[in-house]
Amino acid sequence: QSALTQPASVSGSPGQSITISCTGTSSDVGGYNYVSWYQQHPGKAPKLMIYDVSNRPSGVSNRFSGSKSGNTASLTISGLQAEDEADYYCSSYTSSSTDVVFGGGTKLTVL
Amino acid sequence: EVQLVESGGGLVQPGGSLRLSCAASGFTFSSYWMHWVRQAPGKGLVWVSRINSDGSSTSYADSVKGRFTISRDNAKNTLYLQMNSLRAEDTAVYYCARVVVGATTRPGLGLRYWGQGTLVTVSS
Numbered sequence: 276q277s278a279l280t281q282p283a284s285v286s287g288s289p290g291q292s293i294t295i296s297c298t299g300t301s302s303d304v305g306g307y308n309y310v311s312w313y314q315q316h317p318g319k320a321p322k323l324m325i326y327d328v329s330n331r332p333s334g335v336s337n338r339f340s341g342s343k344s345g346n347t348a349s350l351t352i353s354g355l356q357a358e359d360e361a362d363y364y365c366s367s368y369t370s371s372s373t374d375v376v377f378g379g380g381t382k383l384t385v386l
Numbered sequence: 387e388v389q390l391v392e393s394g395g396g397l398v399q400p401g402g403s404l405r406l407s408c409a410a411s412g413f414t415f416s417s418y419w420m421h422w423v424r425q426a427p428g429k430g431l432v433w434v435s436r437i438n439s440d441g442s443s444t445s446y447a448d449s450v451k452g453r454f455t456i457s458r459d460n461a462k463n464t465l466y467l468q469m470n471s472l473r474a475e476d477t478a479v480y481y482c483a484r485v486v487v488g489a490t491t492r493p494g495l496g497l498r499y500w501g502q503g504t505l506v507t508v509s510s
Contacts, residue, residue, distance in 0.1 A: 278430075307494055309493070309494025309495070311496035311497070313431070313497075315431075320481060320500040320501065320502060320503060321423075321431060321481070321497070321500055322500075323486065323496045323497055323498050325496070326486050326495065326496025326498075327494075327495075327496070332486060332496070332498055362430075364430060364431050366431075366433070366496075367494070368493050368494025372445075372448070373433070373445055373446065373447050373448060374433070374436045374445040374493060374494075375421070375433040375436065375494070376433065377423075377430065377431045377432060377433055378430075379430050380430040380431065
C-alpha cells in the first residue's frame with residue numbers, strides 16, 4: 276500500500292500558524308473521516324494529536340486542529356511554540372487489504 | 387495510568403524468528419483493539435498489524451503478511467507479535483499501541499497510547 280503524501284518539512288516562527296498537508300486517495304483519506312495526526316519528538320514514542328479528522332484527545336492543546344477537503348487532510352498549529360518542533364505523521368484508515376496507512380512524515384522547525 | 391511495555395526485541399539473523407510481547411495495564415485490555423507500528427532507524431512510522439478486542443479479526447501490512455502473526459491473551463493483558471522469516475528490512479523499533487476508544491467495532495481509530503518501543507535488529 277502506498278504511503279500518504281506529506282511535505283518533508285515546514286517551518287514557522289514562534290506565534291505564527293503553520294499547516295501540514297496529507298494527501299491520499301478516495302480509498303483512504305477521501306473515503307473516510309478516519310484521519311489521525313501524531314507528533315513525535317526525537318527518541319520518543321509518537322503522541323496522538325488529532326483523530327477522526329478533527330477530534331482532539333483530552334490533554335492536547337487547542338492550538339492543534341485538523342480538517343479535510345477531498346483527498347487531502349490538514350493539521351494546523353496556531354501560536355507556534357518552540358516545543359512544537361517535532362516530526363508529524365498523518366494516518367488514515369484504508370479500504371485496501373490492510374487497515375491503516377501512514378504518511379511519510381513532516382519535520383516542523385520552529386525558527 | 388495506562389501503560390504499555392514491549393519486550394522481546396534483539397539481534398536475530400536473517401531467516402530467524404522473534405516473538406514480541408506488549409504488557410498492558412491501567413485499562414480494560416479486553417475492550418480495546420491493539421496495533422503494532424514500526425519505525426526503521428531514521429525513517430518514518432509504518433503500520434504493521436491490528437487485532438480486534440477478542441482476537442477474532444486481524445489485519446497485516448502487505449510487507450509482513452504471511453510472515454508475522456498478531457495475537458493477544460486477554461487473561462494475561464498481553465499483546466504479541468510473532469515474527470518469522472525475518473529480513474534485514476524488518477530492522478526497526480516496534481511499538482505496540484492502543485486505540486483511543488474501547489468497546490467499539492469501528493475501524494480507523496487513532497492510536498492514543500504507545501509503548502516505549504523495542505528494537506529488532508536483523509543482521510548476520
